[in-house]
Amino acid sequence: MNWDLPSTGVVFKSVRKLNPVQFFNLNVLDLFVLITLGRGFFDKRVKPILLHSHTRPLTQLKFNKEGDLLFSSGKDISWHVWRTSNGEKLGSYDGHSGSVWCVDISADTTLAVSGSGDTTCKVWDTEKGTIIHNLTASTPVRTVNFKNDKHIITITTDATMGKPCEILTYDLRDENSLKDGIKFFRTDSQPLNSNNKVTAAIYVAYDDLYLTSHLNGEVTQWRAATGEKLRSSCVHTNQINSIQKSTDEDFIVTASKDTTAKLLDVWLLEVVKEYKTPQAVNSASLSSLEDHVLLGGGQDSHEVTTTDTRSGKFVCRFYHKIYESEIGRVKGHFGPVNTVAFHPDGRSFASGGEDGLIRYHYFDDSYFNFKFSY
Amino acid sequence: MQRARGSLKLPHRAGVDLGGLTEASKYACDAHIKDSSDSAQGRVTVPSGHKLLYKIVTFISLKIFTALIKDIAEQEIPRFPTDEDLLSSVIAVDGIPVIDSSRKVFCFCFVDFGSPADAEKALRLLNGRHLDSKHIFRTFKLSSLDNYSKINDEFVPPPEPEFQETGDYQSWLLDKHCNDQFVMFHDRMTSVMWNTKTGAQPCIERDHWAEQYVAWSPKGSFLATVHQQGVALWGGEYWKKIQRFEHSGVQLLDFSPCEKYIVTCNNEIVDDRDNPRAIIIWDIRTGAKLRCFQKAGKEFSWPVFKWSHDDKYVARPGDDYIAIYETPSMKTLVKGEKKTILVEGLRDASFSWSPTVRHLAFWVPEKDPHPARVALLEIPSKQIVRSKNLFNIEHATMHWHENGYYLCVKVDSKSKKGKEFSSFEIFRVKEKSIPVDTLETNEPVYAFSWEPNGHRFVVIHGHQKNSLNVTVYTMKGRQSGIDQVTRLFIIYEVLIELRPFRTVVWSPKGSRFVLANLYGANRSLEFWDADSATRLNQGEHYLASRVEWDPTGRYVATYVSAWSEPTEHGYYLWTSQGRLLHRVPVPKLCQFAWRPRPKDDLSPEELKLVEKKAREWASRFDKEDREIEGKVTENERKWRRAQLAQWRTALAKVEAAKTALRESWGRVEPPPQVTQDWIEIEDEDEELLERKVFA
The missing domain is CATH 2.130.10.10 (YVTN repeat-like/Quinoprotein amine dehydrogenase)
Structure with missing residues (x-):
């Protein structure tokens, strides 16, 4: 892990007064705009903090449980960790030789796992940035997930190069399982091929269930304790891009290419709410504080250059979770928003775009004062 | 061939109508027709027994007959003809003139064509044929005589269709709040919407209503x-x-x-x-x-x-x-x-009707030795009321004023150097002997529009492609006691890159207009008031392809149609002052159209009264508006409460499912709840306090 900043951790209390020359003298090239302030001042911040280190599109943003760190992965080979309170980049995890598709952090933040297009999955020491385990799959790794007990990792791989999509489980305590992984979740009854390969996966209900979403818009529910497939439900008409869970782990929100995001309960896999947008949704996140859903999306990346930026709709949209109506939007990205994440305390959020930028927003008063009356 | 004997009476009719045809058929009924072996094909016989028949019967258009008859006469009959054959090959021709001193008498005849096909052909050719302006042939087949004979002499009125209640066609005008309607055709759906104070409310929506x-x-x-x-x-x-x-x-x-x-x-x-x-x-x-x-x-x-x-x-x-x-x-x-x-x-x-009188205006291009000409033709007298000769013109377009006061003919010409320019010939149609004003611009004109209910017009003109002027003229500019076309004010003399307005749309009530640029990447709008010559507001609607004023001139809608643009379908609603009210995205919106209103019946006196009382009434309307806004939020609240109740039942259901499943797995105690999933509105005060402490 390369520490970019002096370990003293410079805190700029009044960045706006610094002129650009001074700014560069301080050797903080990574921080494009830096507004560093402690908690308690955040409600006066309107401008986002731009986290500028990725050179290629973002793939995933993830906060740790406490919310003091933000992990970001992109299509470039290294992935980064940021301090959320001031936007400081703490370091990068170098070691992959392909796009990093997914990351996950263990519940106590000591371990991190990343899956990559180089067909490997690496387990890192979060603090030191060293590789603890190097797990090799046969195809690119699309999703990685820690169980709450931080010893078990479940990954899914892509169905490419004539190989099927697989769900593999590794037990970090068990040397044997680290070689090839265990096919704990049994996909024999319905093999996963390139039509219904896994696009996103998550452990929910405090490790009771494991959910996978598929290319054909299905969501499948597995029992995490036994690996049996419990049920499957076709909720979307097109590819599901991401799944994120609510704080109580009873609900998930799916983001789909069919221009909708849906709120599902994890037990019955029934659609409780639906959020309609004018464009494909790449990522959706649930706030722990307010009844809000955050949706990020935009047109397909290969169509972006053919149209005006205004028609791309590169915005993060806020929807009311219960009333399903749009209540606000935040603009700023130059390309589709690939991934969004609410801070665990619900007072800030991060969005990562196809443009390689992470925008980190603290909500201001207008957000908290906004209430639906009923 | 047997002679057909007609009755003794001959019909004395001035014209031939359906009644006459049946009358004639009755005569033919009386005629006794029988086949006989020595029947000469194609011989023409006329009813006998009538006192006029000794006169020579003349057929004026015999050429048709003889041509047909010759053909037929040469054919051979392959088998012995039956009753049926012969009947169907004979047609009756009514409306044949008989020459006598009165020249008013009509007669009829039977023609045998030998074969049914030929009879059919003759039937088609002769039926309804004008011999001259007074004489029209009516033909029918002899074999269909039976049908005619069955017609009852007494008139039996057809059963009246049952009354279908369709309701008042103008019921929407009686809306309590005087809202207007518009129709949207989008993605195979057709929706008629009310444009209310608080946004569009659906009036009726049907799937696949129109194709x-x-x-x-x-x-x-x-x-x-x-x-x-x-x-x-x-x-x-x-x-x-x-x-x-x-x-x-x-x-x-x-x-x-x-x-x-x-x-x-x-x-x-x-x-x-x-x-x-x-x-x-x-x-x-x-x-x-x-x-x-x-x-x-x-x-x-x-x-x-x-x-x-x-x-x-x-x-x-x-x-x-x-x-x-x-x-x-x-x-x-x-x-x-x-x-x-x-x-x-x-x-x-190249012609158009006046919107208020039966006048037809047309123009004809130059043709040696006649110059080009614009003329007003009165219908039905076909009199030329007014005409004017024009020289060196390429093309002309006609613009009638909505109230028929004026007719403006935009004349496009080309100078010898090939420079294009336009001029206007404005006919003051309502004035005595229709004087014509000429307005020269010396520049090409891109748009022209009359003010409805007014005497002004807007012209967008410019010399070069990159510089356009917008000028407002009035017809009531007084010069030496006579009304003259006078320039009121010029809006722009700027480069087109900045304000490339090519479209002007007047409010249906006049005095305000919208300048719009509906092409290219830079689509913008400007709202102008012609009375004060000021710009009220400006706006932008990306990709907007149309500007539509509502029929009362209160709102303006701009919309992006799926027929012209691939994305951004939807409409924006503006006030007449140019304040943006709503942005409404409608997936695959194709058409947006305000429901037109009939012209109001108010007399000028009543209109003046309305203007006088407007301020007095405004307070009442404002109060009503506020009431409406309150009511709608009440509806919204109800809906939200229902949603919330639904959400709570969903939560309970999920909870039950969770417990059931966990119990079936033998894991009874639920994991600890971390945070409450949703926050009650009653918490608001608490939360605000908390934030204050925090700050």
């Missing part, structure tokens, strides 16, 4: 939906189907101004000369086909048929003529060989 597109009638009574099979009209309080017009493959439709008739057109049909089906004129109330016409040429401008303001006449242009038909008979106004008004050099779409 191709929809259209309002000019006074807003009917909504026409266009289908593959034809056109259907809807309206009234209950949105029932009022009428349907079967016209397969219909593409275009046009209402008459008073909503009495509708014209439908399918110009791609392979048309039969004898039985045209391309353009059909229908009566809206009865649904009857009035007349069918052959298709227009390859290049034509719709509407092909142009209606006079009172629906009395409809005109169709042709090369060098105007055909005018009278409604409801759809007979040509002009009698004679050509049945049209000849105007040499007249081209398609």
